[in-house]
Amino acid sequence: MHGGSVEVDRLRKTFGEKTAVDEVSFSVAPGTVLGLLGGNGAGKTTMVNCLSTLLPLDGGRAVVAGHDVAEDPAGVRASIALTGQFAAVDDVLTGRQNLVLFGRLLKLGRKEAAARAEELLAGFGLADAADQPVKSYSGGMRRRLDLAASLVVRRPVIFLDEPTTGLDPVGRREMWRIVSGLCDDGATLLLTTQYLEEADRLADRIVVLDQGRVIAEGTPRELKDQVGGAVCAVHVDVPEQRERAVRALRERMDGVTESGDLITVPGADAGTLAEVVRVLAEEGVEPDDVGLRRPTLDDVFFALTGRREDCEEQEGMRL
């Protein structure tokens, strides 16, 4: 199946006084993956709900797989698969019963629905739990079933709203593997996420949303260049030791910054790290923590807007 395109032109959505999505434009080429990156309340879910016809637009235009969202919502619904933020499956039914139900609703015959359910259960690592009620599933299993449920019938455009939020690292990795598989299949994907790492890993292009507006757009590489890439982070609690460390590091390296008890040195290679550790040892500074830190969404926002957001911390690469 070939992917369909998504065109969004100055889309606007308000809730009373609050503008949730403000003149957002972007386009997703067929067969590519777009990551909508933003914190809570950035307008990601509203965006997905507008594009999947769950919410009417208040302005602008959106075309999904050739169907105008406002004029031909039925056409849009026949072209999309949606996996929302909540695992929207029936928790009393078993995994298999869920998939058969969705298949039958999408007009598969009894046998086809059963066969498709079987395939999906196997492909998503749910075969063993197929006949257990969903209630007994782990968070990761629920999410996988949820994704499987939206793929019972394959669609040219797939929306994934925060597919890994709330999952543990193992669940997240498993989800990434499955989503990568979808991309390889040629579907067009629009994925929302709070994690820069996730967007980086899965998306061809990233649109950064902040308070309903697009504040940056580009490939993961372009975006990371803007943020400045990974850094070497040094925590020193004792102020006078910290001052000494900053002074010593600045003498030998470029771009050393200090904020709070955190000193950052650009460059995330082992050489930089070794150098930092050596300098600290020479000065007799005992750091509380030294490590490599990949840029988080927080850093993206800081780089783009100059203010810190309350974003979930990402698992850093600590030594």
Place this chain on the structure above:
Amino acid sequence: MKESRAEGGRVEGGRVEGSRAEGGRVEGGRVERSRAEGSRVNTLAETSLLAGRNLRRFLRSPQLIADSVMFPLILLFVMLLVFGELVGEVTRGAYIDRLAPVIVLFSAAYGAVGTGVGFFTDLRGGIVDRFRAMDIGRLSVLTGRVAGDLVRVLLVAAVTTAVAHLAGFRFTQGPQAVAGFFAVVLLFAWIFLWPALVAAMSASSEQAVSGALNTPVTLLLFLSSGFVPAEQFPGWLQPVVRANPLSLAGDALVGLSQGGPVAVPVLFTFAWAVAATAIFVPLAVRLYRRR
């Protein structure tokens, strides 16, 4: 995994997408049929699938079954014990003849609380959004919910009636009257199902849904001529008791099981159903569409 995907694509290409894009080739005959007819057939199929899902949920939830079956039955026996002799003397008939129909009706109205809470859970959990983003009939979710819950009401009514049979309740008017008995139960349930859906869509919490529904249902039960004859209520309250749909449908059920007037109470029950339909169906549809 790759292979299974490719296969899945084939399944779908042949049928699902086929009925849309390549319909002319694959199942031309079916697609050619008028759109309206096709969508009516779909709505019916979707409604029964979704109704089946609701019933399955019910049958797999012991707690729900216990609540919706046991509570009315406990009420039946408590009332029989407490008021049995007292009221029986006044009405010159076996109290169970009067009580059983009312308990059956109460179980139907009480079931509406389950409808409201169940639909609220679906809305909250996101499964309704999933249905809404699928290319199925816009209102199939509502019709499926109502159809499934009507069947549930019928099941619970059958169980309640069977237990009442053990306590002496009998059908004496022939099989047609039995069918009429359960038809009135469904008509009565209909009056409460739609307000329950409206409550589910307007409330902000599960407690709010059950709170909004429990109070009127309980009030209706005690302000009916079911436990106590209408004449025993204070004069000013009697018109309320007589106009109560539970009293009216109760009269109809007594007529259909023991003999007595049927046409008039059925007509009044029907009037209640028409009124509820006129008010709550458009409201429910509008709330659902606006979500």
